[in-house]
Amino acid sequence: MIVEKPRTPLRAVEIPTPKPGANEILIRISACAVCRTDLHVVDGELPSPKLPLVPGHEIVGTVVERGKNAHRYKIGARVGVPWLGWTCGKCKFCLADRENLCDRALFTGYTRDGGYAEFTVADERFCFPIPENYSDAEAAPLLCAGLIGFRSYAKTGNAKRLGIYGFGAAAHIISQVAKFQKREVYAFTRRGDSDAQQFAKSLGAVWAGDSESLPPKKLEAAIIFAPVGDLVPLALKAVDKGGTVVCGGIHMSDIPSFSYDLLWEERSVCSVANLTRRDGEDFFKIASRVPIKTTVEVFPLAQANEVLDKLRHGKIHGAAVLVPMMASK
Numbered sequence: 247m248i249v250e251k252p253r254t255p256l257r258a259v260e261i262p263t264p265k266p267g268a269n270e271i272l273i274r275i276s277a278c279a280v281c282r283t284d285l286h287v288v289d290g291e292l293p294s295p296k297l298p299l300v301p302g303h304e305i306v307g308t309v310v311e312r313g314k315n316a317h318r319y320k321i322g323a324r325v326g327v328p329w330l331g332w333t334c335g336k337c338k339f340c341l342a343d344r345e346n347l348c349d350r351a352l353f354t355g356y357t358r359d360g361g362y363a364e365f366t367v368a369d370e371r372f373c374f375p376i377p378e379n380y381s382d383a384e385a386a387p388l389l390c391a392g393l394i395g396f397r398s399y400a401k402t403g404n405a406k407r408l409g410i411y412g413f414g415a416a417a418h419i420i421s422q423v424a425k426f427q428k429r430e431v432y433a434f435t436r437r438g439d440s441d442a443q444q445f446a447k448s449l450g451a452v453w454a455g456d457s458e459s460l461p462p463k464k465l466e467a468a469i470i471f472a473p474v475g476d477l478v479p480l481a482l483k484a485v486d487k488g489g490t491v492v493c494g495g496i497h498m499s500d501i502p503s504f505s506y507d508l509l510w511e512e513r514s515v516c517s518v519a520n521l522t523r524r525d526g527e528d529f530f531k532i533a534s535r536v537p538i539k540t541t542v543e544v545f546p547l548a549q550a551n552e553v554l555d556k557l558r559h560g561k562i563h564g565a566a567v568l569v570p571m572m573a574s575k
C-alpha cells in the first residue's frame with residue numbers, strides 16, 4: 247500500500263521485492279501496527295516524505311535474506327523494525343548519545359520505505375529482537391507506541407501522579423508500565439468518550455475524565471499523546487509547581503497563547519523526538535517484566551485506508567495492526 251501523493255488514499259500496487267544492502271536484512275512482514283504518525287504522513291502534515299512511499303514503522307517479521315555485512319540475526323529470526331531507520335554516527339548529536347536528533351537520520355515509513363507491505367528491508371543495527379511472549383500482532387505496537395511512549399514517560403522522571411492526555415495506543419502501553427512502577431495514572435480523553443475512559447480504568451488508571459476537567463489532585467507530570475495544541479495549557483493547569491508537560495507526538499496543532507501564570511513556578515513544557523536504540527533496549531527489558539499486554543485490532547493490509555480513517559476519528563481502542571497475508575489469500 248503506497249502513498250503516491252499526500253492527501254490522497256493509499257494505493258495497492260505490486261512492487262519488486264527490495265534487495266538488502268550490505269548492513270540490511272530482508273524481512274517477510276507478518277504484522278505492522280498503524281501509528282498516528284502514518285496519518286500525519288498521509289495527510290501531508292510532515293515535510294518532505296519519500297515519494298512514492300510505503301508507510302508503516304511498527305513492523306514485525308522474519309529475516310529471509312541478509313546483506314553481506316549483516317550477521318546479527320539468523321535467517322528465520324523474528325525482528326522488529328522501529329521508526330528510527332538509520333543514523334549517521336558522525337554528527338554532534340550522534341556523538342553525544344542523542345542519535346534521535348541525528349542531522350541525517352532516516353525514518354522507517356517516512357524517509358525510507360516501511361511496513362504496509364509483504365516485504366521490507368531494514369538496517370539490522372536498528373532492529374530489535376522480539377520477546378517470545380508476544381504474538382506478531384501483539385508485538386507490533388511496541389515498536390513505536392511502546393518505544394516513543396516510553397521515551398515520553400522517561401521524561402516525566404519519577405512523577406508519582408501522572409496525567410496522560412489522549413488514551414490511544416501509546417497511552418494503553420505506558421499506563422501499564424506506570425502501574426507496574428506504582429505510579430498513579432490520570433487519563434484524559436475527548437469529551438464524553440466514556441468507552442476510552444472505561445478502557446483507561448481497565449488498564450489501571452486511578453481516574454479518567456474529559457481533557458477540559460481538572461483531576462482530583464494536582465499532577466506531578468503529564469504526557470500529551472493527542473496531536474492537539476489546546477491540551478498544553480490544560481495540562482499545565484493540571485500539574486503542580488515544578489511539574490513537566492511532555493508532548494509525545496511528532497505533530498501538533500498550534501498551541502494557543504496562555505497566561506504566564508500557567509508556566510510560572512518552574513513548570514516546564516518539552517517535546518520528545520524519535521527514539522534512540524538505547525530507549526528500545528530499556529523498553530524491551532521492562533516490557534517483558536511487566537508484562538505489557540497490548541490490545542490490538544487486526545485488519546488485512548488491503549484495508550489500510552479504512553483503518554487510517556478509524557484512527558483519525560478515534561475509533562480504535564488500543565492499537566490497529568495490519569496483516570499482509572490476509573490480503574493476498
Ligand SMILES: [Zn+2]
Pocket residue numbers: 333334335336337338339340345347348349350351
Ligand atoms: Zn548523526
Ligand SMILES: [Zn+2]
Pocket residue numbers: 281282283284303329390391
Ligand atoms: Zn509511530
